[in-house]
Amino acid sequence: MSDIRKETIPDGHEIENAEQELKEDANRIKRIFQQPKAAWAVAFACVVAFMGIGLVDPILPSIAAQMDATPSQVELLFTSYLLVTGIMMLITGWLSSRIGPKMTLLIGLVIIILFSTLGGLASNIDALVGLRAGWGLGNALFISTALAVIVSVSSGGSAAAIMLYEAALGLGMSVGPLLGGLLGSIHWRGPFFGVAVLMLIGLLAVWILLTDVPKPARKSPLSAPFQSLRHPGLLTIGLTALFYNFGFFTLLTYSPFVLHLGEFGIGFVFFIWGVMLAIGSIFIAPSFESKLxxxxSLSWVMVGIIVTLSLMGIGSHTPWFLIVMIALMGLLLGINNTVMTTAVMEVSPAERSTASAAYSFLRFTGGSISPWLAGKVSEHISIGAPYYVAAAAVLVGLLLFITRRRMMDRLS
Structure with missing residues (x-):
């Protein structure tokens, strides 16, 4: 009996190590929130920018009904937005190195305000799709520059800055659908005007609180993102993200059509999803990365994403099951987002802004294909088929990552 007790009771070293890990996690989280006002201003604007992605989510079925559009037509709201965002990422470094990061952020915010307002005034689906593309231009200028600015002005190192950025992403992605559901239950145009108002607040915050961030020492050529992708490690992470985001945006943009809920119901489900996304990003991802x-970390989490998407395909006719799986996916996606963003910042010798732009080009381009394709696949095959296609895409990304893992020698 005494032998069994010796085996089951942890020794002093194990207890000490556990206490040390808890202290490190607490200090890591503490460092995230000990930031200067400039970092908080950009982070707030990031929250609103990411709200703009999820804000439209709960009203997709309403837009389809109001404008007599098919699911694949409505999904083009995300396809045009993400495609332009991805492509325009390639010029953000070139522009930022010439006019400065702060001015690039402000121009991006102004463009978002303009096109979200015009989107709220659109009269047909084609016009709305085009205006969302313009919104994507502003989003590209802002998001790509924002990560580099937060890293440069924050305290506590790049890891804390990245977690602050991912926390803003999680908060924006959680609050966006909830606010979109509330405003969308009044009228589908409400979320578009809501984004414009909130982004105006973000514009003022960045303008007032962010002191002018110095321009890079040298001007970045237009070819810089392509040149950075010649690094095999960055190219591997970028291509992995391309296929991973196919799954991410299939979940986000297609699920509202199979939940059979109203605007507020869809918004609440994706609010829970966004909360889980933030929890995964802030609290779980650092522990995963430090231990594994x-x-x-990336490999195992992507396995979990593949399994969960496959289960969603099986249970696509059962709304309560889909809701549970969507919440679980929020946790997995949050972990993956933070670890993958950290990997991008560490794997390449290129400047952070250049590496971020190249990576974002690939991941948003991959994400842009999935919304439209999900709508087409559901119309011609079955309602569960888009989830299987998404799982297959993430599997391709995982296999690519595993087979090329030796090319990422900078990563643990």
Whole structure:
């Protein structure tokens, strides 16, 4: 009996190590929130920018009904937005190195305000799709520059800055659908005007609180993002993200059509999803990465995403099951987002802004294909088929990552 007790009771070293890990996690989280006002101003604007992605989510079925459009037509609201965002990422470094990061952020915010307002005034689906593309231009200028600015002005190192950025992403993605559901239950145009108002607040915050961030020492050529992708490690992470985001945006944009809920119901489900996304990003991802390392963390989490998407395909006719799986996916996606963003910042010798732009080009381009394709697949095959296609895409990304893992020697 005494032998069994010796085996089951942890020794002093195990207890000490556990206490040390808890202290490190607490200090890591504490460092995230000990930031200067400039970092908080940009982070707030990031929250609103990411709200703009999820804000439209709960009203997709309403837009389809009001404008007599098919699911694949309505999904083009995300396809045009993400495609332009991805492509325009390639010029953000070139522009930012010439007019400065702060001015690039402000121009991006102004463009978002303009096109979200015009989107609220659109009279047909084609016009709305085009205006969302313009919104994507502003989003590209802002998001790509914002990560580099937060890293440069924040305290506590790049890891804390990245977690602050991912926390803003999680908060924006959680509050966006809830606010979109509330405003959308009044009228589908409400969320578009809501984004414009909130982004105006973000514009004022950045303008007042962010002191002018110095321009890079040298001007970045237009070819810089393509040149950075010649690094095999960054190219591997970028291509992995391309296929991973196919799954991410299939979940986000297609699920509202199979939940059979009203605007507020869809908004609440994706609010829970966004909360889980933030929890995964802030609280779980750092522990995963410190215990397993970057490569193993990404691999295992992507396995979990593949399994969950496959289960969603099986249970696509059962709304309550889909809701549970959507919440679980929020946790997995949050972990993956943070670990993958950290990997991008560490894997390449290129400047952070250049590496971020190249990576974002690939991941948003991959995400742009999935909304439209999900609508088409559901119309011609079955309502569960888009989830299987998404799972297959993430599997391709995982296999690519595993087979090329030796090319990422900078990662643990």
């Amino acid at each position: 390392g970057t490569k193993k």
